[in-house]
Amino acid sequence: MLNFNYxxxxxxxxxxxxxEHLGDELKQYGTRVLFVSGQGSIKKTGLYDTVIDIFSQNGxxxxxxxxxxxxxxxxxxxxxxxxxxxxxxxxIVAVGGGSVIDSAKTIATGYYHDGDPWDLFVLGxxxxxxxxxxxxxxxxxxxxxxxxxxxxxSNEETTEKLAIHKDVLRPRFSILDPTYTFSMSENxxxxxxxxxxxxxxxxxxxxxxDAFLQNRLAEGLLKTCIQYGPVALEAPRDxxxxxxLMWTSSIALNGLLGYGRVSDWATHGVEHALSAMxxxxxxxxxxxxxxxxxxxxxxxxxxxxxxxxxxxVWMITxxxxxxxxxxxxxxxxxxxxxxxxxxxxxxxxxTQNALVVMVEKAVVHGDLGKFKKLGKPEILSLxxxxx
Ligand code: NZQ
Ligand code: ZN
Numbered sequence: 001m002l003n004f005n006y007x008x009x010x011x012x013x014x015x016x017x018x019x020e021h022l023g024d025e026l027k028q029y030g031t032r033v034l035f036v037s038g039q040g041s042i043k044k045t046g047l048y049d050t051v052i053d054i055f056s057q058n059g060x061x062x063x064x065x066x067x068x069x070x071x072x073x074x075x076x077x078x079x080x081x082x083x084x085x086x087x088x089x090x091x092i093v094a095v096g097g098g099s100v101i102d103s104a105k106t107i108a109t110g111y112y113h114d115g116d117p118w119d120l121f122v123l124g125x126x127x128x129x130x131x132x133x134x135x136x137x138x139x140x141x142x143x144x145x146x147x148x149x150x151x152x153x154s155n156e157e158t159t160e161k162l163a164i165h166k167d168v169l170r171p172r173f174s175i176l177d178p179t180y181t182f183s184m185s186e187n188x189x190x191x192x193x194x195x196x197x198x199x200x201x202x203x204x205x206x207x208x209x210d211a212f213l214q215n216r217l218a219e220g221l222l223k224t225c226i227q228y229g230p231v232a233l234e235a236p237r238d239x240x241x242x243x244x245l246m247w248t249s250s251i252a253l254n255g256l257l258g259y260g261r262v263s264d265w266a267t268h269g270v271e272h273a274l275s276a277m278x279x280x281x282x283x284x285x286x287x288x289x290x291x292x293x294x295x296x297x298x299x300x301x302x303x304x305x306x307x308x309x310x311x312x313v314w315m316i317t318x319x320x321x322x323x324x325x326x327x328x329x330x331x332x333x334x335x336x337x338x339x340x341x342x343x344x345x346x347x348x349x350x351t352q353n354a355l356v357v358m359v360e361k362a363v364v365h366g367d368l369g370k371f372k373k374l375g376k377p378e379i380l381s382l383x384x385x386x387x
Contacts, residue, residue: 001210001260008254010147011173014247016239018175019050019137022093023058025173029133030090033062034083036104038096039069042139045183051095051137063087065107071154071161071275071282072099074118080107081117084132091133094171097140098152098282105151105169108132118155121162124365128166136174141181141245142192142283144199144253146174154276160361161276176250178242186233190339191283193229193245197222197335198286199252202268205297205305205371208261218257219312224248226313229339266369267293270379273361280348287341288348291333292386297372298325305371345387355383 013021026033033055042048055062065080083089084107094104108131110117120127138146145151149169154161184192204218224244231241251257270293271285298306303321310316310328318324333343342348359379368374374382 001213002208002262004259006255006259007167007170008147008256009167010171010254012147012176012250013173014176015243016177016179018177019054021173022051022135022137022175023054023060025135026060026091026093027058029172031060032088032090033060034080034087034089034092034104034107035062035064036068036080036092036094036096036100036107037064037066038100039067041183042095045139045180047095047137047139047180051093063089065103068096068100068103070097070099071279072103072152074106074121074153074155077103077106077110077117077153080104081110084111089132091135093135093137095137095139097138098143098145101134101136101138101143101145101171102151102153104134104136105131105145105171106153106164108134109151109164109166109169118153120164121153121155121160125165128164128168131166131168133172134169136171137180138174138176138246139180140184140188140192141242141249142195144196144249146171146176147250147254150253152272159276160364161272162364163272174250176246178239178246181242181246182237184236186236186340187281187284189232189236190229190341191281191287192249193225193232193283193339194287194290194336194341195283196245196249196252197225197229198267198283198290200225200257201290202265203257203261203263204309205264206261207371211261214257214259214261215308215312221248221252221257222313226335229335233339262370264369264371266372266374269368270358270362270382273358274345274350276361277354277358278348278350280350284341284348287336287339288343288345288386289382290336291329292382294329294332296374296378296382296385297369298329302372345383350387352384352387355380355387358383
């Protein structure tokens with residue numbers, strides 16, 4: 001186990017009606033609130049009205065920034081920073097999925113940055129120093145943004161999608177009521193489940209050999225996705241399925257699984273280049289790329305990890321390691337396909353001549369991958385196989 005500094009500081013209010021904590025939590029940080037939301041799903045479900053009522057019952061003055069798109073854009077973040085400055089905002093509440101939360105985080109730190117908030121993504125994590133306090137009301141299980149210090153934002157002018165990571169971006173609190181995810185569509189549920197699954201894999205496929213505890217935790221979380229993803233698709237209002245997925249999404253990427261070991265993150269690096277160029281849903285991109293990444297990095301050197309995965313997660317038996325490893329990869333592909341995910345990049349509107357540019361975008365901060373290093377030739381080969 002490697003050294004680490006543990007910080008999973010977000011306060012979680014989990015379960016039905018946990019929104020009742022929203023007013024008291026926000027009041028700890030001030031009375032002037034920026035309310036960030038997406039393109040209207042919370043109006044349809046009634047959550048919008050609930051939040052507004054809580055503001056008025058608690059004497060909170062709010063300003064609104066709605067319209068956050070999936071693959072959230074830096075242009076809206078800029079508007080949010082201006083609103084915060086014009087109205088002397090004291091805290092931000094994000095009500096929605098990862099895109100809304102990531103926009104709120106970027107506004108929170110952009111508020112303290114003298115230049116353009118996009119600078120922070122170009123300069124990297126060291127440039128992120130301070131942020132307004134943020135709280136979230138989660139409506140989409142997937143990214144884990146509700147409990148981590150990451151923000152991923154797209155720049156529509158440069159067609160880049162970049163991330164920042166810093167503990168100051170961790171939400172102070174998050175309200176996790178699984179009933180808010182009942183209205184996720186089949187496709188969103190599937191994409192969210194794949195995203196959770198991928199976050200676990202990115203940390204499970206690690207070059208750090210001594211991580212027994214982290215591996216067993218990861219396997220439990222992977223099995224939870226395998227168990228409950230299909231249930232949520234079949235029965236969108238199944239509380240237990242939604243609850244299991246929601247809590248798995250938070251634990252999968254709040255830091256816990258990664259402490260004490262090095263993680264890979266190559267597939268995410270490639271996917272961010274893909275969704276920057278083609279506006280593909282993040283989880284859909286991961287569903288296509290992940291099995292091809294597995295096939296690419298499977299070798300004599302990495303075999304034992306794939307065998308561990310196949311045996312412990314998919315319960316595959318047999319004595320031939322290569323056969324067992326390959327069956328594990330095939331099970332992964334079948335799982336994503338059974339959730340309704342496409343298998344090829346060409347199925348989501350990608351053109352083959354764009355792949356070379358995508359490679360350049362993927363390596364903007366250097367080669368990818370720690371379990372297995374991927375340079376430009378390997379990334380191109382991954383994309384060609386997935387095409
Ligand atoms: O905008 P609204 O109307 O709310 O609709 C959203 C959006 O269209 C809808 N939705 C959300 N909750 C719903 C709902 N529809 C019906 N019922 C509900 N309860 O779902 C659509 C997608 O929402 P979005 O927030 O984009 O999804 P997700 O949570 O998957 O976020 C994806 C973004 O997060 C980034 C991704 O790259 C992508 O940009 N990621 C962020 C990470 C992080 N901060 O830690 C890590 C991830 O690896 C990922 O990169
Ligand atoms: Zn992800």
